[in-house]
Amino acid sequence: MRVGLDVGGTKTDAVAVDAAGDVVARVRLATGYGPDEVVRTVAAAVDELCASGSIPRSAIRSVGIGIPGQVEPGSGLVAHAVNLGVDRLDLRAAAGDRLGVPIGVENDVKAAALGAYTLHGADGAMAYLNVGTGVAAGIVTDGLLLRGARGTAGEVGHISVDPHGPVCRCGQRGCIEAFAGGGAVTERWARPGALPVRDVFDAADAGDPQALRLRAGIALGIASAVRVLVLTADVDAVVLGGGLTALGDRLIDGVRAELATSAEASPFLRSLRLGERVQLLPSGSPAAALGAALIGAAAETEEALTHG
Amino acid sequence: MRVGLDVGGTKTDAVAVDAAGDVVARVRLATGYGPDEVVRTVAAAVDELCASGSIPRSAIRSVGIGIPGQVEPGSGLVAHAVNLGVDRLDLRAAAGDRLGVPIGVENDVKAAALGAYTLHGADGAMAYLNVGTGVAAGIVTDGLLLRGARGTAGEVGHISVDPHGPVCRCGQRGCIEAFAGGGAVTERWARPGALPVRDVFDAADAGDPQALRLRAGIALGIASAVRVLVLTADVDAVVLGGGLTALGDRLIDGVRAELATSAEASPFLRSLRLGERVQLLPSGSPAAALGAALIGAAAETEEALTHG
Incomplete structure (x- = not known):
């Protein structure tokens, strides 16, 4: 056992x-x-x-x-x-x-990442992207974790995707985590509430402009991480887990919409069919x-x- | 033989x-x-x-x-x-x-990438970043090429690092290749000359504002690729090759300056000592x-x- x-x-x-x-x-x-x-x-x-x-x-x-x-x-x-x-x-x-x-x-x-790979019945290459307080990924290739040279493999949360984006707790601007990390979103939302990211989604549904911006940023951040993982490590699938995935379809629909927008602009991205390759780890x-x-x-x- | x-x-x-x-x-x-x-x-x-x-x-x-x-x-x-x-x-x-x-x-x-790994006497993980007409990388871990699931491993050239950046031939905006690819730079420079990227560097030295912007973009694009490669695949070293590396120190000094700027802002990036980990493949x-x-x-x- x-x-x-x-x-x-x-x-x-x-x-x-x-x-x-x-x-x-x-x-x-x-x-x-x-x-x-x-x-x-x-x-x-x-x-x-x-x-x-x-x-x-x-x-x-x-x-x-x-x-x-x-x-x-x-x-x-x-x-x-x-x-x-x-x-x-x-x-x-x-x-x-x-x-x-x-x-x-x-x-x-x-x-x-290793557990998701096993549950997913995956072969080849898969990434697990954790979207919780922070954002980080684990990459598994042929059943083996990519560990890299110095322990930063999968630290995609601190890749900047916008030089004019929000300041990240790491000090850079426009990091994926500054857009999509629960900690960063909660800080920028700055309103009381037990489930601030859910509150942002609810307020965005009701048309609140700040919430709409934050929600779009979450989708941009996660979609950017998916693009980075596929275009660097060429993983077949990106499985999302972590606290924010409790939002279920409300989260992943936004990510897929953002991936669809970039695919519309780029035949190359379109050929990668990223929207089909991102999925949620089942809750629990x-x-x-x-x-x-x-x-x-x-x-x-x-x-x-x-x-x- | x-x-x-x-x-x-x-x-x-x-x-x-x-x-x-x-x-x-x-x-x-x-x-x-x-x-x-x-x-x-x-x-x-x-x-x-x-x-x-x-x-x-x-x-x-x-x-x-x-x-x-x-x-x-x-x-x-x-x-x-x-x-x-x-x-x-x-x-x-x-x-x-x-x-x-x-x-x-x-x-x-x-x-x-495989040849550079061998010549470099590397062990662990190394990336070779080719900066020629386009920008792409090969990643070698423990002597093995990372091939990935569908042939896009190392295609970091088409990762967008600025939603307001220049349009890439792939259709996206702000791709690493749109900033640093010789083809994209030549197109935006749009002046006659046998060695347009060298002309851009010469004109930047002479203070030409467009050339200064293009040269800064080249450094930004390559530095972004280095950050992506280290923060995703955790390679120990990034070796630069391809046509643009004929510029030698003029190229890599700019890349290191850009890496130093981001390290100044971010203790996390500073701890990665990226400037020391990027190097040029010897000419020839x-x-x-x-x-x-x-x-x-x-x-x-x-x-x-x-x-x-």
Whole structure:
């Protein structure tokens, strides 16, 4: 049995995956804040999974963890997991001490990319584009995550697509994330409300000019990311996930309309049929936790190869 | 002995590479126009190489060909090689009939990427960015060309980085190629001269306002491509080649200045040290022909695996 955890800023999603690759148990629990609490959450998630699925601890061969921060390639070192209150943590070592099984750790978007690739039944190349507070992608080719040289693979959120666009929290102007990131949109909307991006869409439907501009910017940002991913990595499909995708068709219809506009202007873009290649991850999909389980399984194989 | 040919719009560069990977002979000849003449050029290049290097024909195990057109992945089918007057040609079959050895065919930019990777002594991930009439890149990871799903990997030239930028021949506005492609710059400069892009740089040095704008656009376009390649595929280095790189430091200094400006605004970009990661392919480098030789060698291995 493989366990996969998606440790999010507020909730942790945990799955147990059997040898056939099927999810046989799933639990969600609140994520603690700070390094110690994150490690405690990981251990608690495994306990709850075992209890809920009647899984003996001895059946767990590996645990994989997806986490919203930088993960040093080939290590379990997490850095700058700001939303979790973690500046630096050797999560592989800390979780391994608690759980006594091989641990794999990966950035949550990259883990979700691997899970989405598997759920999608994809072959060839696919990108998972996470549109949440920030915007980032994971690219999977022939079942392998593109990790790149220095950990910036898939950081399309900080590509500028308009030198006169809004200032991004990274300092540049017109970044994809400055247009489409939930954090940036919320900041520019600057009105109270529990679901500010949904409020923007509602206000745009009612004709509010600022909301119309922001909504158009979200579509432009996501469509730009789709174009970048296809024209650089030549992925077959771009699967959208993350908080903003709770808007469902209201989100993707706008993205497709923006892709259609650029295709109208350009026979070359038209030939790429981008509108057909972008899709939504189904709501409630366990992609990120499933991907983490795959990362954990790979970590076990690696450990076996290294230590015999 | 492996032969590699870079079939360009006006000239063909041919190299013979020994088992150690060293270039032992090199010739250049004029490229013929149209399918029959292209095939004849290929055969003539092999003849001239053999004569110039005293290489017996029987020593040639494979011939690889880089060509400025679309090459259907895994085949030798060339399409839309506009500058060669070739609309559609099974170059693998036609050249194989003439030469009687396994033939590999690849898009010239992708072949050059593979050659640059080898010459560069790179490991990890590298991009080769060709800045000639058009702008396109080849991405090599761990020695393997990123081919993608539908042949658009590395087509960064048609990513728009300014919705109000110049109209591109592809129909979009503000494409990287519309800013930095030699064809687009020549068209907008619209003054007579044998080396229009050099004229633009000279006129910019003399303070001509249109030339200053065009020169800044070239730097912006190339710097944008570097940012896209690093932030999507996370390549360690971006090596520039193609016609415009004959401008040497005059070109790359402008690119580095543009990268420095964006790094000043953004700590995140600053941390990527992009200015240090962009470099020029040395003038006269046989990268494209060498890469073609590697493509040919791979084709021989493939044929052996398929046919025993």
